[in-house]
Amino acid sequence: MTLTEPIDVSPIEPPAASGRSRRRSWLVVGVLVVAVGALLAQGLLSNLNYFETVDQAFGHRSTLGTHDFRLEGLVTKGTIVRTIRGADFTMQGSHHRSVLVIEIGQPPQLFQSDIPVVVDGHFTSSTSATFVAHQIIVKHTSNYVEQHPRRVKAPNGSTR
Numbered sequence: 001m002t003l004t005e006p007i008d009v010s011p012i013e014p015p016a017a018s019g020r021s022r023r024r025s026w027l028v029v030g031v032l033v034v035a036v037g038a039l040l041a042q043g044l045l046s047n048l049n050y051f052e053t054v055d056q057a058f059g060h061r062s063t064l065g066t067h068d069f070r071l072e073g074l075v076t077k078g079t080i081v082r083t084i085r086g087a088d089f090t091m092q093g094s095h096h097r098s099v100l101v102i103e104i105g106q107p108p109q110l111f112q113s114d115i116p117v118v119v120d121g122h123f124t125s126s127t128s129a130t131f132v133a134h135q136i137i138v139k140h141t142s143n144y145v146e147q148h149p150r151r152v153k154a155p156n157g158s159t160r
Contacts, residue, residue: 051118054093058129065126070118070137073099077113087111091119091131103133110138 051070073091076098080089086103101119111117121133 054091054097054099055095057099057123058093058097061123061128062126064123066122066124068120068122070120071099071101071131071133072116072118074116075111075113080111080113082107087136089113091117098129100130101133102130103136105134105136107136108138111136 051072052064054071054073057064057069057071071091073093076090076092080087086105087107088100088102090098091101092098101121103119103121115138118137119131119133120135120137121131124130124132
C-alpha cells in the first residue's frame with residue numbers, strides 16, 4: 001500500500017449469525033427463566049404455613065407422626081389448667097373430636113376458653129390424641145387490645 005492510494009472506510013457487514021448460535025442463546029435464556037421460576041416457587045412454597053384442623057389431623061395422624069405442624073381448633077370451655085411450664089387444655093374440632101394440648105411456654109395474654117387458636121407443635125406419637133405445643137397463636141396482640149379495648153370479642157361473648 002502506498003500513501004497515495006485512498007483508504008477504504010466503508011462499513012463492513014458483520015458475518016451473519018448462524019442458526020446454531022441463535023438456538024444456543026434461546027436455550028440459555030430458557031434455562032435461566034426455568035431456574036429463576038423454580039427458585040421462586042420453592043421459596044414461596046417453603047414459606048407457606050398451613051394448618052390442620054383437629055378433624056383433619058385425626059384423619060391422617062399416622063402420616064403426620066411426630067413432625068411439627070400447626071393445629072387449629074376451639075379451646076374447650078373449662079379445660080385450661082395453668083402449669084409451671086405453660087398451660088394444658090383441650091381443643092376440639094367441628095365434629096367434636098378433641099385433642100389434649102400440653103403447651104410448653106408462655107400462653108399469650110388473650111388466651112382463654114371458647115376461642116379459636118392455632119398451636120404449633122406435634123403429636124406425642126402417630127396414634128396419640130396428645131399434642132405438645134411450643135406456641136399458641138391468638139388473633140390479636142395485647143397492644144391491639146389496649147388501643148381498642150371493646151373491639152376484640154371471643155365467640156363466648158367476652159371482651160378483653
